[in-house]
Amino acid sequence: MPFKTLGLSDPLVRGILATGYVAPTEIQSQVIPLAIEGKDIIGCAQTGTGKTAAFVLPILNRLSHEHATKNKHIKALILTPTRELAVQIEQCIIGYGRFLNMRTLAVYGGVSIGAQFSALRRGVDIIVATPGRLLDHMYRRSIDLRHVEVLVLDEADRMFDMGFINDVRKIIAAVPENRQTLLFSATIPQEVKNLAAGIQKHPKIFQIGQEHNPIDTITQHIYPVSKEQKMDLLMYMLQKGGMYSVLVFSRTKHGADKINHRLDRAGIKSIAIHSGRTQGQRSRAMEGFKANKFQVMVATDIAARGIDVEGISHVVNFDVPAFAEDYIHRIGRTGRAEAKGDAITLISRDEDKYLRQIERFIGCKFKMERCPGFEYTAPPMPTRQSEERPHTASHGHKFSTPGKKRFRPRWKRR
Numbered sequence: 239m240p241f242k243t244l245g246l247s248d249p250l251v252r253g254i255l256a257t258g259y260v261a262p263t264e265i266q267s268q269v270i271p272l273a274i275e276g277k278d279i280i281g282c283a284q285t286g287t288g289k290t291a292a293f294v295l296p297i298l299n300r301l302s303h304e305h306a307t308k309n310k311h312i313k314a315l316i317l318t319p320t321r322e323l324a325v326q327i328e329q330c331i332i333g334y335g336r337f338l339n340m341r342t343l344a345v346y347g348g349v350s351i352g353a354q355f356s357a358l359r360r361g362v363d364i365i366v367a368t369p370g371r372l373l374d375h376m377y378r379r380s381i382d383l384r385h386v387e388v389l390v391l392d393e394a395d396r397m398f399d400m401g402f403i404n405d406v407r408k409i410i411a412a413v414p415e416n417r418q419t420l421l422f423s424a425t426i427p428q429e430v431k432n433l434a435a436g437i438q439k440h441p442k443i444f445q446i447g448q449e450h451n452p453i454d455t456i457t458q459h460i461y462p463v464s465k466e467q468k469m470d471l472l473m474y475m476l477q478k479g480g481m482y483s484v485l486v487f488s489r490t491k492h493g494a495d496k497i498n499h500r501l502d503r504a505g506i507k508s509i510a511i512h513s514g515r516t517q518g519q520r521s522r523a524m525e526g527f528k529a530n531k532f533q534v535m536v537a538t539d540i541a542a543r544g545i546d547v548e549g550i551s552h553v554v555n556f557d558v559p560a561f562a563e564d565y566i567h568r569i570g571r572t573g574r575a576e577a578k579g580d581a582i583t584l585i586s587r588d589e590d591k592y593l594r595q596i597e598r599f600i601g602c603k604f605k606m607e608r609c610p611g612f613e614y615t616a617p618p619m620p621t622r623q624s625e626e627r628p629h630t631a632s633h634g635h636k637f638s639t640p641g642k643k644r645f646r647p648r649w650k651r652r
Contacts, residue, residue: 244270246295247302249337254295257333263288265446270296273420278438281422283446284570289422290330293390296420298335300388301363310361311385315413317367317406319396321346321517322524322545327366327392340364345381347371348517355380369397369405376412383412389437390420394430395563400540403433410437424570425563456573458581460593460604463612465586468556469497471612472584473504476534481552483527485545486536487568489557494536497556501534508534511545539564545571555583558592562599 241262242251262270265283273279273296283289297314304313318324328344335342343357345367351374358380365372365381375381389410391397397406419438423430434441463471475481488494491512498510509523509532527535528547537545539559550572559565565583572579585593597603 241295244295245274246270246299250295250298250302250334253298253334253336253338254291256336259291262291265289265444266292266295268444268446269293272442273418274299276418278418278441279420279422280426280434280438280441280443281420281446282424282426282444283422284424284566287446289424290327290392291334293392293420293422294327294330294334297364297388297390298331298338298340301340302335302338312362312365312381312383313385314364314388314390315367315383315386315409316364316390316392317369317372317397317409318392319368319400319402320540321348321368322520323393324366324368325521331364331366342366345371345375346517347374348520351375369402369409372409373405376409383409384414386413386417388418388420389413390422391433392422394421394423394433395425395427396423396567398427398429399561399563403429406433424567455578456569456581457578458569458583458604459607460583460585461609461612462585462606463609465588467612468584468586469500471609472497472554472556473501473506474609474612475554475582476501476506477504482533483530483547483550484534484552484554485547485550485571486534486554486556487559488536488538489560491538493557494538498536501536506534507532508536510536512538513540539568547571551579553579553581555581558583558585558589558596560592562592562596565596566600 240260241254242248244262244267246254264287265281266288269279269281269292273293279293281289281292293316297316301313316327318327324344324346328342331340331342340363341357341361342364343354343362343366345354345365347368347370351371354371354375358375372381376383391406397403419441421430421434421438421441461471472486476484486497486508488497491514494510494512495514498508501508509526511520511523515523523532523535524545524547526532535545536556553569553572555565555568559568569579569581572581583593593604
């Protein structure tokens with residue numbers, strides 16, 4: 239089915255074809271016609287199935303028939319949890335709308351607010367924003383949301399996870415009630431359903447695939463390995479060949495930097511991206527990874543939703559995520575747009591509980607794989623004799639176990 243049959247305008251279809259896309263994905267085919275009609279939408283699909291275009295294209299089609307820039311009113315607002323996602327969506331809007339007279343602006347923190355002031359004064363049709371920086375503009379009265387016609391909540395579940403929901407509610411209160419509201423996410427937990435019930439009118443719900451299952455184009459591998467051998471196993475896999483564009487996930491910023499430094503010392507070109515880096519550093523890291531200047535990018539979960547790089551061959555969970563939902567979002571960075579990808583998880587003994595949570599979440603049991611030379615063997619359990627043996631010094635004196643002093647009546651102390 240070509241894009242033109244979905245009811246999109248000719249200049250918009252030309253813009254889509256210029257980006258290299260020739261046919262819509264399943265969620266785009268289902269959502270776009272109803273979104274063009276002005277219906278409220280709840281779209282749930284796995285990461286990498288084309289959700290961004292499913293809401294960007296109806297917005298562009300709607301505004302292509304108007305001349306919003308002349309009156310400098312913001313007509314569409316897209317809320318997203320991370321800076322990287324805001325930039326990614328802005329680039330999609332610019333690419334698809336290249337033949338439309340339309341202005342868009344990504345509003346996020348970590349950069350100078352002055353340039354955003356200047357763009358807003360010139361007039362903007364579409365705002366893509368993270369909640370914190372958008373509220374900052376609202377308090378400064380540099381952004382007026384009273385004329386918004388379309389509101390989009392992208393990755394709504396992540397906004398709950400990151401604690402943005404109160405900010406989101408404040409922003410929604412500033413938008414006209416008579417609007418179209420589109421909500422998209424990879425998972426729809428109960429909190430998101432409750433939010434949708436209060437802000438949407440008779441929404442059309444679209445579920446593409448199983449909500450908690452990764453897409454079929456991703457092959458998942460689980461390698462048990464001791465914590466001390468994880469770094470060696472990662473370098474062995476990278477140097478063995480076939481892993482040309484690799485995204486490695488660490489649970490912490492410190493861990494991401496440590497992995498990055500070890501890879502650099504081993505001669506593997508890598509870069510780290512996390513919330514401790516400035517926006518300029520994060521942007522340069524992303525551009526360098528997209529341009530294949532680095533074989534590996536090491537990231538934390540804060541960046542998992544904002545990394546949209548074509549051709550990622552492998553995702554490696556160096557640390558097993560503590561939340562099962564994060565596993566889905568991490569590995570969804572590969573196998574995008576119907577391409578094939580591999581997801582590798584390195585699991586140490588103390589992370590077994592997290593793996594069990596993931597198995598329950600996605601409803602399947604993982605098969606453990608072994609890598610020669612890195613087989614994980616559990617330490618021997620202590621024998622009953624060793625457990626009961628008192629601790630002694632080399633000269634045979636017993637060490638007393640610290641604890642409460644035994645109470646002695648006063649008459650016995652004499």
